[in-house]
Amino acid sequence: MSAPLRVALLGCGTVGSAVLRLLDEQAGDITARVGRPVEVAGVAVRRPDRHPGVPAGLLTTDAHALVTRDDVDLVVEVIGGIDPARELMLAAFAAGKSVVSANKALLADDGVALHAAAAEAGVDLYYEAAVAGAIPLLRPLRESLAGDQLTRVVGIVNGTTNYILSRMAETGAGFAEALAEATELGYAEADPTADVDGFDAAAKAAILASLAFHTPVTAADVHREGIAAVSATDVARAAEIGCTVKLLAICEKVERGGRGGEGGEGHGASVAVRVHPAMIPTSHPLASVGGAFNAVFVEAEAAGQLMFYGQGAGGEPTASAVLGDLVAVARNRVAGVAGPGTTAYAGLPVAPMADTPTRYHVSLDVADVPGVLAQVAQEFAAHDVSISTVRQDGSGEAATLVIVTHRAPDAALSATISALRGMPAVRAVTSVLRVEGLQ
Numbered sequence: 001m002s003a004p005l006r007v008a009l010l011g012c013g014t015v016g017s018a019v020l021r022l023l024d025e026q027a028g029d030i031t032a033r034v035g036r037p038v039e040v041a042g043v044a045v046r047r048p049d050r051h052p053g054v055p056a057g058l059l060t061t062d063a064h065a066l067v068t069r070d071d072v073d074l075v076v077e078v079i080g081g082i083d084p085a086r087e088l089m090l091a092a093f094a095a096g097k098s099v100v101s102a103n104k105a106l107l108a109d110d111g112v113a114l115h116a117a118a119a120e121a122g123v124d125l126y127y128e129a130a131v132a133g134a135i136p137l138l139r140p141l142r143e144s145l146a147g148d149q150l151t152r153v154v155g156i157v158n159g160t161t162n163y164i165l166s167r168m169a170e171t172g173a174g175f176a177e178a179l180a181e182a183t184e185l186g187y188a189e190a191d192p193t194a195d196v197d198g199f200d201a202a203a204k205a206a207i208l209a210s211l212a213f214h215t216p217v218t219a220a221d222v223h224r225e226g227i228a229a230v231s232a233t234d235v236a237r238a239a240e241i242g243c244t245v246k247l248l249a250i251c252e253k254v255e256r257g258g259r260g261g262e263g264g265e266g267h268g269a270s271v272a273v274r275v276h277p278a279m280i281p282t283s284h285p286l287a288s289v290g291g292a293f294n295a296v297f298v299e300a301e302a303a304g305q306l307m308f309y310g311q312g313a314g315g316e317p318t319a320s321a322v323l324g325d326l327v328a329v330a331r332n333r334v335a336g337v338a339g340p341g342t343t344a345y346a347g348l349p350v351a352p353m354a355d356t357p358t359r360y361h362v363s364l365d366v367a368d369v370p371g372v373l374a375q376v377a378q379e380f381a382a383h384d385v386s387i388s389t390v391r392q393d394g395s396g397e398a399a400t401l402v403i404v405t406h407r408a409p410d411a412a413l414s415a416t417i418s419a420l421r422g423m424p425a426v427r428a429v430t431s432v433l434r435v436e437g438l439q
């Protein structure tokens, strides 16, 4: 057996410690699969005294020196965040080393420059763990579906928020109560902002859209709404129409000019990327994804519909994806090649949310007097929004109108809601949520 390939591990927290353990436990199989042993050259940490299980000779606080060492071939970056992870990756590429990362924040912020640096150096940048943890998703998009045309990628890519929304649906709890439970059980972090406000899902959406549509998309391009405003009423209203509420990351090709992706009269394609809570029918494959699980639904012209499901987080599941990438980049190194990079050749514009076609579910408290329904319907018509269904519950002073629209530009739908809020006949707009996947 020839000389080992040597790995610099940057970070030894939840994911890094699982990578280290599995690399040791699977050493024999990994050697057989790569064709050369893969061994750890060093582990960069902030506090060496906090890692009693790691051989002291491997630990260092100087990550930069480690990645540029001559006896290091491959780098695994699992420290997270933008800096110093970015500088460490660039230093690794410049020194001719391939990098495996789980860092969605960095890839969604600066993926184009990082890919360019890797390509320039003729090395690999793989990051399967960055989106939907253990689920093989980025490699299928980048490789298995490379001969097809993707039209839509819709995913539940944040476990924390899916856990919270699932509990709200199961128990009737409000958002604050479900979040408190998620925090107590360790699903939500002490500072849940990145998850609850949709930042984590938006970073993943940017990465998915970039790969799916060969177009540079950053987290800043993603329209983002979190789940903090989802109420028990929203969840109950969803159930009444056979739907459930999920935080969705939606990446789709749309025709410019405001019409949807089904061949409207636009002026060329653009990419719409958004993260927001939405009602989906309980018959949709994503509706049954409960707890902290992730799932991503992909639509491609020739392949049709595909569904990817599994664990999106956790030390071992995430380490599984990291090690899969490590084996891939190690094999490439043994073969003296670099794997397929990410292309941004299509360079499609990113559509503003205002132009993105969406559908709304709206629930209104109105007085049940002649002419109210006509006034409400007129407001939709005035904004060129077509109504799909209307239902009235109750009568007299306490009537509720539940309206589901057809697809219309999001700006027209939100302008309609603002106008409804100002109508004397409308006592309150009690629930507004977008709807996805309804026929």
Ligand SMILES: NC(=O)c1ccc[n+]([C@@H]2O[C@H](COP(=O)([O-])OP(=O)(O)OC[C@H]3O[C@@H](n4cnc5c(N)ncnc54)[C@H](O)[C@@H]3O)[C@@H](O)[C@H]2O)c1
Residues within 6 Å of the ligand: 010, 011, 012, 013, 014, 015, 016, 044, 045, 046, 047, 061, 063, 077, 078, 079, 080, 081, 084, 102, 103, 104, 105, 129, 130, 133, 312, 313, 314, 315, 318
């Ligand atoms: N935990 C998960 O379930 C999960 C899932 C998917 C992706 N990820 C991603 O994996 C990465 C790591 O996540 P984690 O959960 O293991 O985080 P973590 O906080 O448990 O571990 C990160 C470790 O890196 C260390 N570190 C920070 N800066 C450093 C530096 N300059 N030099 C050396 N060490 C440094 C920290 O001290 C910490 O021990 C992140 O990019 C995260 O987004 C995590």
Ligand SMILES: N[C@@H](CCO)C(=O)O
Residues within 6 Å of the ligand: 133, 157, 158, 159, 160, 161, 195, 200, 312, 313, 314
């Ligand atoms: N905080 C993330 C971890 C994986 O990125 C989640 O809840 O899914």
Ligand code: NA
Residues within 6 Å of the ligand: 128, 129, 130, 131, 132, 133, 134, 135, 136, 137, 138, 321
């Ligand atoms: Na993945």
